[in-house]
Amino acid sequence: MAISLLNPKAEVARAAQALAVNISAAKGIQEVMKTNLGPKGTMKMLVSGAGDIKITKDGNVLLHEMQIQHPTASLIARASTAQDDMTGDGTTSTVLLIGELLKQADIYIAEGLHPRLLTEGFDKAKGKALEVLEKIRIPIEINKECLLDVCRTSLRTKVHHKLADVLTEVCVEAILAVKPENNKPVDLHMIELMQMQHKTETDTSLVKGLVLDHGSRHPDMPKRLENCYILTCNVSLEYEKSEVNSGFFYKTAEERDKMVLAEREFIDQRVKKVLELKRKVCTGTNKTFVVINQKGIDPISLDQLAKEGIIALRRAKRRNMERLALACGGVAMNSFDDLTESCLGYAGVVYEHVLGENKFTFVENCKNPQSVTILMKGPNKHSLQQIKDAIRDGLRAINNAIEDKAVIPGAGAFEIAANKELLEWKDSVKGKTRLGVIAYAEALLVVPKTLAVNSGFDVQETIVKLQEESRTNPEPIGLDLTSGEAVNPKDAGIFDNYVVKKQIINSCSVIASNLLLVDEIMRAGMVSLKG
Amino acid sequence: MSSKEILTLQFGHYANFIGTHWWNIQELGFDYHSTQPSEIDHEVLFREGLNPKGQITFTPRLLLVDLKGSLKTLPEEGDLYGTNSAPSPSSVNWDENKVEFQEKQCEPKNDFQKDLNNANIEAIVVQNKQYNLEKNVQVWSDYLYSRFHPRTVNIVNEFKHCNEENPFESYTLGTSLWKSDFFNDEFTDKIRNYIEECDQLQGFHVLTDCTNGFSGLSSACLEHVRDEFDRKSVLVLPVIPSYFPDNDFKTPAEQVHSIMSDSARVINMLLSFNSYREHSNLFVPLCVSQDGWRQPGIPKQFYHTEYQYKLPYHSSAILAAALETITLKYRLKNSHFNLPDICADLSAHGRQIAAGSLCFPFSFNEDASFIDCLDQWEGPLYTSITPRVSIGNKRLMQHLVLRGVPESRLKRAGDKAGKQKDMAAYKCNTIREMLEFYLSCSTYATASNVTTMEKGVTVKNPFPDLFDKSIGINGNVTATQRLENTGVESIPVLAGVHSGNEIGEMIESLYDEARKLKIARFHQFAVERDEYEESLNDLLFLRDNYEDTYLV
Ligand SMILES: Nc1ncnc2c1ncn2[C@@H]1O[C@H](COP(=O)(O)OP(=O)(O)OP(=O)(O)O)[C@@H](O)[C@H]1O
Ligand SMILES: [Mg+2]
Numbered sequence A: 001m002a003i004s005l006l007n008p009k010a011e012v013a014r015a016a017q018a019l020a021v022n023i024s025a026a027k028g029i030q031e032v033m034k035t036n037l038g039p040k041g042t043m044k045m046l047v048s049g050a051g052d053i054k055i056t057k058d059g060n061v062l063l064h065e066m067q068i069q070h071p072t073a074s075l076i077a078r079a080s081t082a083q084d085d086m087t088g089d090g091t092t093s094t095v096l097l098i099g100e101l102l103k104q105a106d107i108y109i110a111e112g113l114h115p116r117l118l119t120e121g122f123d124k125a126k127g128k129a130l131e132v133l134e135k136i137r138i139p140i141e142i143n144k145e146c147l148l149d150v151c152r153t154s155l156r157t158k159v160h161h162k163l164a165d166v167l168t169e170v171c172v173e174a175i176l177a178v179k180p181e182n183n184k185p186v187d188l189h190m191i192e193l194m195q196m197q198h199k200t201e202t203d204t205s206l207v208k209g210l211v212l213d214h215g216s217r218h219p220d221m222p223k224r225l226e227n228c229y230i231l232t233c234n235v236s237l238e239y240e241k242s243e244v245n246s247g248f249f250y251k252t253a254e255e256r257d258k259m260v261l262a263e264r265e266f267i268d269q270r271v272k273k274v275l276e277l278k279r280k281v282c283t284g285t286n287k288t289f290v291v292i293n294q295k296g297i298d299p300i301s302l303d304q305l306a307k308e309g310i311i312a313l314r315r316a317k318r319r320n321m322e323r324l325a326l327a328c329g330g331v332a333m334n335s336f337d338d339l340t341e342s343c344l345g346y347a348g349v350v351y352e353h354v355l356g357e358n359k360f361t362f363v364e365n366c367k368n369p370q371s372v373t374i375l376m377k378g379p380n381k382h383s384l385q386q387i388k389d390a391i392r393d394g395l396r397a398i399n400n401a402i403e404d405k406a407v408i409p410g411a412g413a414f415e416i417a418a419n420k421e422l423l424e425w426k427d428s429v430k431g432k433t434r435l436g437v438i439a440y441a442e443a444l445l446v447v448p449k450t451l452a453v454n455s456g457f458d459v460q461e462t463i464v465k466l467q468e469e470s471r472t473n474p475e476p477i478g479l480d481l482t483s484g485e486a487v488n489p490k491d492a493g494i495f496d497n498y499v500v501k502k503q504i505i506n507s508c509s510v511i512a513s514n515l516l517l518v519d520e521i522m523r524a525g526m527v528s529l530k531g
Numbered sequence B: 001m002s003s004k005e006i007l008t009l010q011f012g013h014y015a016n017f018i019g020t021h022w023w024n025i026q027e028l029g030f031d032y033h034s035t036q037p038s039e040i041d042h043e044v045l046f047r048e049g050l051n052p053k054g055q056i057t058f059t060p061r062l063l064l065v066d067l068k069g070s071l072k073t074l075p076e077e078g079d080l081y082g083t084n085s086a087p088s089p090s091s092v093n094w095d096e097n098k099v100e101f102q103e104k105q106c107e108p109k110n111d112f113q114k115d116l117n118n119a120n121i122e123a124i125v126v127q128n129k130q131y132n133l134e135k136n137v138q139v140w141s142d143y144l145y146s147r148f149h150p151r152t153v154n155i156v157n158e159f160k161h162c163n164e165e166n167p168f169e170s171y172t173l174g175t176s177l178w179k180s181d182f183f184n185d186e187f188t189d190k191i192r193n194y195i196e197e198c199d200q201l202q203g204f205h206v207l208t209d210c211t212n213g214f215s216g217l218s219s220a221c222l223e224h225v226r227d228e229f230d231r232k233s234v235l236v237l238p239v240i241p242s243y244f245p246d247n248d249f250k251t252p253a254e255q256v257h258s259i260m261s262d263s264a265r266v267i268n269m270l271l272s273f274n275s276y277r278e279h280s281n282l283f284v285p286l287c288v289s290q291d292g293w294r295q296p297g298i299p300k301q302f303y304h305t306e307y308q309y310k311l312p313y314h315s316s317a318i319l320a321a322a323l324e325t326i327t328l329k330y331r332l333k334n335s336h337f338n339l340p341d342i343c344a345d346l347s348a349h350g351r352q353i354a355a356g357s358l359c360f361p362f363s364f365n366e367d368a369s370f371i372d373c374l375d376q377w378e379g380p381l382y383t384s385i386t387p388r389v390s391i392g393n394k395r396l397m398q399h400l401v402l403r404g405v406p407e408s409r410l411k412r413a414g415d416k417a418g419k420q421k422d423m424a425a426y427k428c429n430t431i432r433e434m435l436e437f438y439l440s441c442s443t444y445a446t447a448s449n450v451t452t453m454e455k456g457v458t459v460k461n462p463f464p465d466l467f468d469k470s471i472g473i474n475g476n477v478t479a480t481q482r483l484e485n486t487g488v489e490s491i492p493v494l495a496g497v498h499s500g501n502e503i504g505e506m507i508e509s510l511y512d513e514a515r516k517l518k519i520a521r522f523h524q525f526a527v528e529r530d531e532y533e534e535s536l537n538d539l540l541f542l543r544d545n546y547e548d549t550y551l552v
Helices: A002-006 A008-034 A059-065 A071-087 A091-110 A115-136 A144-155 A161-178 A253-282 A299-307 A318-328 A381-404 A413-428 A433-444 A446-454 A459-472 A498-516 A518-524 B013-029 B111-117 B123-128 B171-178 B181-197 B214-228 B252-279 B312-330 B339-346 B370-376 B418-422 B431-442 B502-515 B529-544
Strands: A043-047 A053-056 A191-197 A204-212 A224-233 A288-293 A311-313 A345-355 A358-366 A372-378 A406-409 A495-497 B006-011 B046-050 B056-060 B062-068 B099-103 B153-160 B203-209 B233-239 B355-359 B397-403 B447-453 B493-499
Touching (some): A008 A446, A008 A518, A059 A071, A059 A091, A071 A498, A091 A433, A091 A446, A091 A498, A115 A433, A144 A161, A161 A191, A191 A204, A191 A358, A191 A381, A224 A253, A224 A318, A288 A318, A318 A345, A372 A381, A381 A406, A381 A495, A381 A498, A413 A433, A413 A446, A433 A446, A446 A459, A498 A518, B006 B214, B013 B062, B013 B203, B062 B181, B153 B171, B171 B181, B171 B252, B203 B214, B203 B339, B233 B339, B252 B502, B312 B355, B312 B447, B312 B493, B355 B502, B370 B431, B397 B431, B431 B447
Parallel strands (some): A043 B099, A191 A372, A224 A288, A288 A311, B006 B062, B006 B203, B062 B153, B397 B447
Antiparallel strands (some): A043 A053, A204 A372, A224 A345, A345 A358, A406 A495, B355 B493, B397 B493
8 A cells, every 4th residue: 555655647547457457257147147138048056065956047046055255256246236126137137238348348448438438428328228228118007918028038037948838827927816906906915835755746736725834733633624624723732831840849749630620721722712713613614724823723622623624723824814804704823712713714625735844834715815825746856846946937027027016128128229229329428438428329229139148149230130129110129039030029929028128227337337447446445235 | 752853053153064064973972773762852853854856855954044154065965965966057048159158266175075875885895994984074064964954054155164354253244144134034044934833842942152153143144043043942052163364373463463352352252252142041151171271271181182282073962962952851852851941940030141160081991890880980071162151059940961881880780789889879760860969969959950861972983083092982981992994983971061050150150351442443333332331241140049048
């Protein structure tokens, strides 16, 4: 530090060096992520030193798996995962675009242009790109057809297209089932994701109702009941000594037994109340009774409930108590003092499914089908994980579309359009800042270019083709990945989320600028990325 | 009656070192051939399950957490529920020309691990071979004998093991990690899954690092456990390694780093001790060195034992033997104690910290009677394994467990008793009675409760051979030296938990250290000065509960 204070040239040299480092780091991480982009991208199978497997082509997942040491690279990675936190998509594009902005900038900086001018140009271009985005944006009616398109586009970039199509159907059905009528936001928590690991079965389906990851713990309880009253509660049916048995004051065996009896009595009273209500509402009808308790139920209580033909589950998940009340009606009870029929919910059928040491309980044909469960089956943890990641992405894509009430034509259409408009508009930008606009326009093409490379097409040829088509055709022009020809993404049903693109545009030029103005940043200290 | 289950939670690398020894000791002690039923009820800490092949499994009822890169050769899901087919790109459902396969080099296994996996090598050979694990153990899975349920191992992806760039070094990092999706959803689901299986849960064992970010993670987890399972007892065992590599500094810069690290560790202990106080029934801080903070200090001495305190593989073995012994209180088949009983006995009047003690091995001559052994004993019976506590002999509540001294060795029969008959203790008819009698004579205003068990602690491979040559195969002191290449198989151990006003001094010492620190200088904690002052005050309140103003 002392030396650089004496010698201003050293400072400049240091900044230039840092810039070079930043650019090469950005290129490096871009290189790694490039192959992922789009439905023809490369799937990666990562195996750890101990044999743990991870299969993915999702940018966000990969960034989390990679051992990123370089501070610049990890800065880009963080920007990109922030993108995922906010919108659930677009991480690969983010990395590519930041890398490309720096690459383009590098050319001009090598010719002596000050980075400051470039970043000013980026900023102007960003504003223009957002305008283009507004223009190209397609308002949508929230209907199944349209949501299917968005979701399918997203999922086909994550899993094999056959699986993608199955998951697409499931995700859209799920969202439509839980979507409130009155345009209120969808609560994605209302869609439970449940995994079942099974050697041979691999399918994913939508259960209209709940699937709990536990079953009854008594051999004589029914495995299936129809026409069920559902009692959801948070009341301990488990004998717990209230008085501790100190090691220092011995009690005789009889004394101890007596105490146990007295306290047991207390729990028995609670069970009795449940039995009474059950008899009252079920006797003489074809109705049955199910207890789902958030607290424990001990073997003696289970036995008493089993004798009455009740299915009783213990230690239900807190969130499921809310979902049960929503789906089945009724009230989750915190005590049994005022137990009446009106506290009970209803389900058409409750049944148990056993898989090795795991049990599952299905609660279906509920009063309100507002709670649904996506049930995933797969042979091992990593394939289940891959499906789960994909479903999360699919659900968010649909949800984004609903909230945006709009979509963007995909397949590079936005980038081609924005590139064209920026190049037309650049002459109105004064001075050297214009070069920044040109660099930005050029950088956007990284998306269609990479899509072309990943599908095995010649980059120059493809881009020229698309640009020519776009000059004469006012419709959005994207790349058909099977033919290499121009295609209208609207006709092909390829749609991306508006909010995702918007976020990419907003963040990429900022990050790239930060990395270019490295000397200023070094003086200002750390920049905060998120938010 | 079914067993009274306990769920064990382990947080952090040193806690996992101890845990690994503990599970190993238990499993190596399983006796599949004996006609006598085991004295220990193994179902308290283990669970029975069924793997996809339809085989019965018996695995620790355990969830452990560690950082990325800490497992080396251990696959996260273990191999017991074996779905791990050899990975191959062809199994990936994607265009086969577009699959990239990235395989890290397979971590090499050490000889012990190789022999374990080799069905052709008999267990007995593995037990007696010299593996030199002192050199080969880097992480706890290097000497793991137990096999885990697939839900047991949980890896934190946000932080890497031994990473200087982004260390998991503060309480605050731990508490915010708890808010991540993984811990909030998956981990809490796993806790619930285990508890749901239990018919008569007693409570939880929480074995946790308290000097790094795991102090915060375990604290946040405890709060959750309290919330969800309010009436269950929680015993927390915060552990402190006996050596931190950063304390061996060479350059001035390293020295500064070391000093800062020592301070951060003190802050972690302060903050976590307060949450343990709030959310547990009892907690017993453990360290085989004297001081715990600011640096661990001089390692404790144990009879006929030599260990390298710088090796976590060694120091953790000693603490594991202590835990295995003391928890027998509520793990024996004939025991009428529960975890809640012990916690309540020792935490009366808000004294939620107790001290641990250990006599390892319980020094016992091969041909002696227990009565003579006690008669000739010099010095205290046991050593404190809680830092900065020297357990006294006045006004204590204490629970002790002695194992490995058979009833047949109590005293000689009437006609051969000789001088034994003159001793007052001769009237005692069990080991328990005699030890309680001994304690009542050597203490003042103290309540001691003793539990005994015939079988000692199993110390076969991969437990380190820490014993000098005068300890025989059966763990007793012999006149003839133990032969080269024969290991000790089991040892008698005495261990205890004690509550007394000495613990107030320990709290005071932590308070004094913590008070000196300017919290604002420790950005990694993001704790405001007011909050910090409040924590200091809370600790003082706890200290006050140990003031000796009343009689037991
Ligand atoms: N069928 C298709 N034909 C052409 N382009 C497509 C098609 N489906 C998706 N794309 C394009 O692929 C790009 C998205 O690819 P991908 O989802 O792999 O990366 P990302 O969204 O940037 O990052 P992430 O890894 O977070 O999903 C978008 O530009 C999208 O328009
Ligand atoms: Mg995507």
